[in-house]
Amino acid sequence: APVAIEHDGEDIAERLGVRLTSPSRVVFPGQGITKADLVAYYEAVAEVMLPHIKDRPLSLVRCPQGRAKACFFQKHDTGGFPEQLKSTTITEKDGSKEDYFYLDDLAGIIAGTQMNTLEWHIWGSRRESVEKPDRLVFDIDPDEGLDFGSVIKAAEDIGERLRALKLKSYPMVSGGKGVHVIVPIRPEVEWPDAKAFCKDFAQCLAEDEPGRFTANLSKAKRKGRLFIDYLRNERGSTAISPWSARSRQGAPVAVPIAWDELSDLPAANTFSLQSAAARAKNENPWPDYFKTRQSLKGKSVSR
Numbered sequence: 038a039p040v041a042i043e044h045d046g047e048d049i050a051e052r053l054g055v056r057l058t059s060p061s062r063v064v065f066p067g068q069g070i071t072k073a074d075l076v077a078y079y080e081a082v083a084e085v086m087l088p089h090i091k092d093r094p095l096s097l098v099r100c101p102q103g104r105a106k107a108c109f110f111q112k113h114d115t116g117g118f119p120e121q122l123k124s125t126t127i128t129e130k131d132g133s134k135e136d137y138f139y140l141d142d143l144a145g146i147i148a149g150t151q152m153n154t155l156e157w158h159i160w161g162s163r164r165e166s167v168e169k170p171d172r173l174v175f176d177i178d179p180d181e182g183l184d185f186g187s188v189i190k191a192a193e194d195i196g197e198r199l200r201a202l203k204l205k206s207y208p209m210v211s212g213g214k215g216v217h218v219i220v221p222i223r224p225e226v227e228w229p230d231a232k233a234f235c236k237d238f239a240q241c242l243a244e245d246e247p248g249r250f251t252a253n254l255s256k257a258k259r260k261g262r263l264f265i266d267y268l269r270n271e272r273g274s275t276a277i278s279p280w281s282a283r284s285r286q287g288a289p290v291a292v293p294i295a296w297d298e299l300s301d302l303p304a305a306n307t308f309s310l311q312s313a314a315a316r317a318k319n320e321n322p323w324p325d326y327f328k329t330r331q332s333l334k335g336k337s338v339s340r
């Protein structure tokens with residue numbers, strides 16, 4: 038296979054005006070992946086990643102001492118970042134104002150990487166219409182011990198049920214344990230309606246097949262089942278961005294998958310930075326994702 042990550046991260050950052058401190062600091066000790074390597078990875082996938090991540094409020098998983106040490110989840114821009122990672126003020130439901138990160142180019146991703154961001158989490162809505170999601174996500178969370186085959190089957194069944202509601206969906210391996218089934222929609226309904234739809238959908242699955250699925254967050258109720266996490270579809274909730282690295286064992290990546298490829302995959306964490314970058318260059322798993330025009334307006338889950 039051709040080498041997909043071929044450039045020097047330090048040069049890339051410099052060219053984009055982001056000063057990379059400690060470019061050779063190892064951020065994934067298991068793989069010897071440095072901060073500069075991560076920059077080179079994001080340059081390799083930028084063209085396919087940016088359309089998914091840009092212009093959305095973001096939360097970051099930051100690991101200042103690398104993946105093996107303490108990491109934290111950062112929702113708000115509290116300052117101190119290079120200017121290429123931008124800030125947007127959102128008025129909360131209670132009228133208070135909060136600053137969130139967003140970006141619209143590769144320099145923004147590199148600025149976050151400079152600040153030791155190992156994971157990029159996205160809102161389901163964009164800055165220009167923050168109250169109306171343009172993507173839904175069904176996050177399939179398997180109980181301990183369930184094999185990946187059961188996750189694949191669940192994703193396929195969810196895709197099938199969505200199709201029956203005339204909704205196209207797109208699977209993604211999370212880089213962790215599960216699969217996310219993503220539904221791009223026109224930003225036409227507000228968060229409470231979107232969440233109600235997703236909750237109905239998940240509860241319907243769980244009612245129809247209680248041995249396989251639960252829509253209940255409680256780990257105790259998960260026993261041997263798949264939790265259909267519809268709670269990603271709340272205002273302010275986030276999900277991992279397509280093509281983001283994960284701060285997990287093995288330095289895996291969250292990667293878009295075509296429906297007909299899904300059954301061949303061994304695990305949700307099967308893509309490395311190298312194999313994800315090669316895929317970004319050579320394959321197009323979601324060719325019609327950004328051409329899909331569909332609405333949640335008037336849709337409901339029949340019971």
Ligand code: ATP
Pocket residue numbers: 096110158159176177178211212213214215216269274275276277305
């Ligand atoms: P897996 O396939 O292993 O479940 P995942 O990305 O679906 O991977 P998690 O990493 O467990 O699942 O994260 C669940 C969601 O909760 C993420 O999408 C993330 O946006 C959000 N999240 C993660 N950590 C925090 C946190 N500390 N505070 C608030 N939200 C978080």
Ligand code: MN
Pocket residue numbers: 176177178211215266
């Ligand atoms: Mn999950």
Ligand code: MN
Pocket residue numbers: 176178266
């Ligand atoms: Mn979850």
